[in-house]
Amino acid sequence: MYKALLRPILFKFDPEKVHHFTFSLINTLSKIPGVPAIFRSQYQIEHKALERELFGLKFKNPVGLAAGFDKNAVLYNELANFGFGFIEIGTVTPKAQEGNPKKRLFRLKEDQAIINRMGFNNEGLEAAISQLKKNKGRLIIGGNIGKNTQTLPEDYTKDYLECFNELHPYVDYFVLNVSCPNVGSHAKLNDKDYLVELISEVKKANLNFKKQRPILLKIAPDLNTTQLDEIVELVEETKLDGVIASNTSTDRSGLIASDKRLQDIGNGGLSGQPIKDKSTKVIKYLADKSDKSFPIIGVGGIHSAEDALEKLNAGADLVQLYTGFIYEGPQLIKAINKAIIKKANQN
Secondary structure: OHHHHHHHHHOOOOHHHHHHHHHHHHHHHHOOOOHHHHHHHHHOOOOHHHOEEEOOEEEOOOEEEOOOOOOOOOOHHHHHHHOOOEEEEEEEOOOOEOOOOOOOEEEEHHHOEEEEOOOOOEOOHHHHHHHHOOOOOOOEEEEEEOOOOOOOHHHHHHHHHHHHHHHOOOOOEEEEEOOOOOOOOOHHHHOHHHHHHHHHHHHHHHOOOOOOOOEEEEEOOOOOHHHHHHHHHHHHHHOOOEEEEOOOEOOOOOOOOOHHHHHHHOOOEEEEHHHHHHHHHHHHHHHHHOOOOOOEEEEOOOOOHHHHHHHHHHOOOEEEEOHHHHHHOOHHHHHHHHHHHHHHHHO
């Protein structure tokens, strides 16, 4: 129904406006008695073969929603009805910020892709916490955290620590977002020495809580093998709990979209089908190089059950959707989970 009826209509309008409209629609429908139960019966699957246990957390299935969709944690309870095993909110920054000037979100329909340069637009820490206090406990919630755009380099760590300490009681795991291409002055965040310092400080803060939260790092898909080797070393050195591979890409090679269209759009992070293989290669490299010594969440270009299985076969323990969810709809979650069960039954 989504691809045949809803998507053709939604895709006629501005992507960012459609995003807000879709949020309002899901929110309104979810308030109608009986509708959430219909969603759950349509999309949710429970099966032993889907369950995963990673970094001390039990996931009812391995299909999650990536950060960037529910930035301000306003819809995670409702989105849970579509069958996700976990949802990552954010990126959250200490202070609210508008992000980059509009227009900043673009569809490449022929490529089944999106280019965005949102710039960590979010309502800030306090707004996210007020929403997370409404958590109905339906699934695992991840907190993706970052720095404010105007924060000076010497205060980057302070921003991450503020988000970490304040969100700690309300999320199940954390992701340090250091790889978004749409926020200015990120050079320091790609420096290994600084990352060691940042992770060490966050891990130290973690010890102040009775129950520690897993801490993961989200990396770019454009890293070369030398840089990926550094990531493996970094995880071993800092005892990070895992890696999310990968964020959006700045590479535009191999796209069907015309050069003029890409020039008109300008800079931003590319997500969707064009980064599928690149993301999978990063997952496989990390898994092989580390001898699968740490968990990997695979994200990037998952538009079908086969795409998800490819990520899992490459070494991912869990997968996340974003652009594929927009293009394929909630049916994709069910299709992936059914394919995982089918594969488990064959083994």
